[in-house]
Amino acid sequence: MNRIVLALLMVVLSLSAFELKTYESALAQQKKTNKLIMIEVVREGCHYCEDMDRDVFANKEMSEWIAKRFIPIKISLNKxxxxxxxxxxxxxxxxxxxxxxxxVKKIPGAWNMEDFKSLTQKIQ
Known part of the structure; x- marks a missing residue:
């Protein structure tokens, strides 16, 4: 039971950086903030995508770091x-x-938190 609650909590926390915005709403926000839009392209059943949600984006510090620099959106190829x-x-x-x-940059693949931060740190 505790594992189920923990798994659900991690999913909810992972959504905090990716507020499930549309590309159009991200464009509108970009005009106000001048931040880059970070598009994460995922697919249902992609365990690498799930790993990044759990191991990278569920981390509060990393989620805040991303939101400070980018307008993150997630797009599912299935939907x-x-x-x-x-x-x-x-x-x-x-x-x-x-x-x-x-x-301005394309990053394919799944990464751990340190590597993803390093890969995205200098993107402007």
Missing amino acids: QDLPLGLKVTFTPTFYFVDKNQKI
């Missing part, structure tokens, strides 16, 4: 079309989009 004509080979894949809707 939504990808914006900007994006194509992915595998999930998760992360795209960082500037105010001109140009991709």
